[in-house]
Amino acid sequence: MEQARTALAERIAERRRGIGDPRALVGEMRRSVLLVPVAGGGLWSARSGGVRWICGFTDEAALARFALRHSSGDQPMDYAALLGARIVDEVVPSLDEPAGLAVDIATEDGSMFFPPVVGVVPDGVAVDSGEPQEGRGRGR
DSSP states (O other): OOOOOOHHHHHHHHHHTTOSOHHHHHHHHHHSEEEEEEETTEEOEEEETTEEEEEEBSSHHHHHHHHHHHSOTTOOOOEEEEEHHHIIIIIHHHSSSOEEEEEOTTSTTTOEEEOSSBTTBOGGGOTTSOSOOTTOOTTO
16 A cells, blocks of 8 residues: 655655745755664765755655665664754754755655755855855865
8 A cells, every 4th residue: 555645745746846835845844754864873865966965755665765775685774753954954054064955865756855055954054145154064
């Protein structure tokens, strides 16, 4: 039986179809509990385009699709359940480099990236805020 999509997955689907309000999508991300794989004592992330992307998943099915590609064999994948707001407001600013949130990256036609820009992350760590990025590992 197919699991019903979460409210965030529904908003992502709307935006991918070119409808819906981008601000509502960000709001839904902030209110949603995301499952974030844990590896090496920290949250699983990947670097691309000069940005560190923390990977979160809207439900266990989306996490399982990711785990099939990125876990070692039949070992279970540990994860933390975190509010999207906590990820972008607390975790992202604690990193010493530009960082954002990538949601459901293993879901074909269902992923969404929340980049390190004003309106998604705190202004002090947003790459487009115009504020000096002292202490931030830009381009590392």
